[in-house]
Amino acid sequence: MHSFEDLSAEFSARFLTQHFPTHPASLYEPANYFLGIGGKRIRPVLCLMGNELFGDIDPDAWHLAASIELFHNFTLIHDDIMDKAPLRRGKPTVHEKYGASTALLTGDVMMVVAYDYLSKIQAQHIRPIMHIYNQTAREVCEGQQLDMDFESMDRVDLSAYQQMIGLKTSVLLAASLRIGAILGGAGLGNQQHLYDFGKNLGLAFQVQDDYLDAFGDPAKFGKQVGGDIVAGKKTFLLIKTLEVATEAQHREINDLKKADDAGKIKGMLRIFKACGVDAWARELKEQYMQTAYQHLEDIAVLARRKEPLQQLAAFLVQREY
Amino acid sequence: MHSFEDLSAEFSARFLTQHFPTHPASLYEPANYFLGIGGKRIRPVLCLMGNELFGDIDPDAWHLAASIELFHNFTLIHDDIMDKAPLRRGKPTVHEKYGASTALLTGDVMMVVAYDYLSKIQAQHIRPIMHIYNQTAREVCEGQQLDMDFESMDRVDLSAYQQMIGLKTSVLLAASLRIGAILGGAGLGNQQHLYDFGKNLGLAFQVQDDYLDAFGDPAKFGKQVGGDIVAGKKTFLLIKTLEVATEAQHREINDLKKADDAGKIKGMLRIFKACGVDAWARELKEQYMQTAYQHLEDIAVLARRKEPLQQLAAFLVQREY
Numbered sequence: 001m002h003s004f005e006d007l008s009a010e011f012s013a014r015f016l017t018q019h020f021p022t023h024p025a026s027l028y029e030p031a032n033y034f035l036g037i038g039g040k041r042i043r044p045v046l047c048l049m050g051n052e053l054f055g056d057i058d059p060d061a062w063h064l065a066a067s068i069e070l071f072h073n074f075t076l077i078h079d080d081i082m083d084k085a086p087l088r089r090g091k092p093t094v095h096e097k098y099g100a101s102t103a104l105l106t107g108d109v110m111m112v113v114a115y116d117y118l119s120k121i122q123a124q125h126i127r128p129i130m131h132i133y134n135q136t137a138r139e140v141c142e143g144q145q146l147d148m149d150f151e152s153m154d155r156v157d158l159s160a161y162q163q164m165i166g167l168k169t170s171v172l173l174a175a176s177l178r179i180g181a182i183l184g185g186a187g188l189g190n191q192q193h194l195y196d197f198g199k200n201l202g203l204a205f206q207v208q209d210d211y212l213d214a215f216g217d218p219a220k221f222g223k224q225v226g227g228d229i230v231a232g233k234k235t236f237l238l239i240k241t242l243e244v245a246t247e248a249q250h251r252e253i254n255d256l257k258k259a260d261d262a263g264k265i266k267g268m269l270r271i272f273k274a275c276g277v278d279a280w281a282r283e284l285k286e287q288y289m290q291t292a293y294q295h296l297e298d299i300a301v302l303a304r305r306k307e308p309l310q311q312l313a314a315f316l317v318q319r320e321y
Numbered sequence: 322m323h324s325f326e327d328l329s330a331e332f333s334a335r336f337l338t339q340h341f342p343t344h345p346a347s348l349y350e351p352a353n354y355f356l357g358i359g360g361k362r363i364r365p366v367l368c369l370m371g372n373e374l375f376g377d378i379d380p381d382a383w384h385l386a387a388s389i390e391l392f393h394n395f396t397l398i399h400d401d402i403m404d405k406a407p408l409r410r411g412k413p414t415v416h417e418k419y420g421a422s423t424a425l426l427t428g429d430v431m432m433v434v435a436y437d438y439l440s441k442i443q444a445q446h447i448r449p450i451m452h453i454y455n456q457t458a459r460e461v462c463e464g465q466q467l468d469m470d471f472e473s474m475d476r477v478d479l480s481a482y483q484q485m486i487g488l489k490t491s492v493l494l495a496a497s498l499r500i501g502a503i504l505g506g507a508g509l510g511n512q513q514h515l516y517d518f519g520k521n522l523g524l525a526f527q528v529q530d531d532y533l534d535a536f537g538d539p540a541k542f543g544k545q546v547g548g549d550i551v552a553g554k555k556t557f558l559l560i561k562t563l564e565v566a567t568e569a570q571h572r573e574i575n576d577l578k579k580a581d582d583a584g585k586i587k588g589m590l591r592i593f594k595a596c597g598v599d600a601w602a603r604e605l606k607e608q609y610m611q612t613a614y615q616h617l618e619d620i621a622v623l624a625r626r627k628e629p630l631q632q633l634a635a636f637l638v639q640r641e642y
Binding site for chain 1: 342344345347348399402403422423425426428429430432433434436437439440444445447448451452455456458459462463465466467469470
């Protein structure tokens with residue numbers, strides 16, 4: 001059994017390989033650039049942990065972990081184009097540095113290479129794993145599309161928003177765990193519990209992310225508090241606020257659109273608190289965590305095998321930065 | 322044994338199914354729209370013909386044919402974004418009708434569904450077929466990138482151009498045949514000959530396409546002659562002309578950039594003829610065809626099994642429209 005940190009270090013070392021041919025450099029240099037920006041490599045490590053929950057790490061798990069990380073990076077490159085994001089982890093995005101057309105193709109070819117790693121695993125596992133992989137990939141696209149649809153809507157239903165977040169961010173975490181579990185020899189029931197653990201953990205993480213953007217300690221959070229408010233981004237906090245606000249508060253929110261950044265942040269934080277969505281968000285996160293832990297509990301393996309996942313979950317959703 | 326027309330009719334009928342979920346419609350409606358525009362379905366039928374060259378059509382060939390056609394359509398949707406093309410087969414392109422972000426995602430999800438069809442085939446075939454499929458998908462991306470690189474270059478070497486065209490258009494034709502051949506039980510030698518037949522056929526087809534744009538009979542060609550010239554597109558004819566033109570002709574080509582469309586077409590056609598690239602292109606196409614037929618000849622199956630492919634090749638590269 002290994003901790004998240006151990007597996008992360010080993011994965012990162014192995015992932016520092018040449019994933020692409022050298023020619024044409026105009027296509028592959030951007031791909032290498034983006035992978036070089038780094039990242040927390042959470043999803044591939046979840047795949048390895050899902051495997052190790054049930055048995056020794058299968059050599060194929062490293063192929064699948066690489067595949068998942070490449071797939072994730074492909075979605076980031078394309079999302080950045082759609083969101084017109086200038087920066088990713090403080091560095092210029094691929095479309096910013098190399099142009100939108102090259103970024104589009106770089107994402108495409110990264111996805112192909114992701115599938116190529118998947119094809120390297122033993123034949124008996126390919127079909128069940130590809131089934132989950134493809135379904136998840138479809139769902140991630142659906143989540144991104146819904147997110148864009150929601151951006152142009154005045155009001156979004158909370159349950160629709162939760163579903164979107166689940167598709168856009170949680171299913172890939174959940175599927176990473178499950179794919180590892182298949183390699184570890186888990187039965188369908190255990191696979192499903194592990195998947196649901198990952199899905200709820202992902203939702204808890206997103207609630208916390210939205211919460212910290214508004215109420216986090218800037219010194220620990222590492223970025224300016226209120227970024228989502230200034231960007232007018234739909235978050236758990238805003239969606240819930242729009243659901244419960246009085247008519248007067250709705251007018252106030254509308255008026256704040258004309259305020260400067262500092263005014264927007266100050267005003268929205270006051271309304272969030274008046275509507276009680278700070279406490280609501282803490283409670284919602286707690287509910288997702290309880291559901292996640294219950295699914296982890298229900299997995300039929302020795303308790304000590306679950307410890308690394310418990311530690312990771314506690315670390316991910318109790319961070320204050 | 323079936324003719325191209327028979328297989329095309331049967332494939333088209335089977336392909337008229339629901340490939341995507343219904344929700345979110347904002348993602349899948351554009352995908353259905355694009356497939357509804359139609360197309361010649363050449364690649365999936367080549368897959369079926371590659372199979373039938375060696376044996377009865379395997380039920381999995383229909384999955385692979387659908388996969389290949391979806392993959393091809395994904396590349397068209399993304400290429401249209403990069404090329405800023407307003408129309409495809411006379412209809413608005415996906416990005417024109419639904420916006421670039423949705424077109425990007427629609428392409429992505431179509432590629433995922435293409436891989437999902439691939440995952441449905443019998444386990445023993447998945448790895449060898451995915452290997453070729455992924456390599457081809459990578460090469461198609463490389464070809465598109467090189468094409469974009471070349472657009473911004475003053476001069477392109479003929480051999481580099483041939484390589485780009487091979488990647489961008491021919492490898493998918495060749496791989497479609499080869500993937501079918503694998504299902505038909507072909508050995509490696511026969512697979513390679515069939516692949517090379519497809520690759521050279523694709524190159525011959527492209528030379529002919531470029532030739533007809535300049536020298537075709539407008540009544541038979543179905544579109545305005547000289548479209549490539551007006552668009553300043555790099556073609557076999559232009560690349561070769563730039564290689565052999567005198568200094569005076571180079572100056573003339575440069576001066577033509579300021580001419581109106583009719584003047585450009587008239588002037589470039591005169592230079593093409595003066596440089597003899599019309600005869601050169603006919604000869605080049607003939608060479609590709611001879612190479613293609615030689616590879617078909619070298620495949621170790623009864624001659625009558627090759628007839629549908631011979632007929633198709635003759636049809637494709639002797640068209641005057």
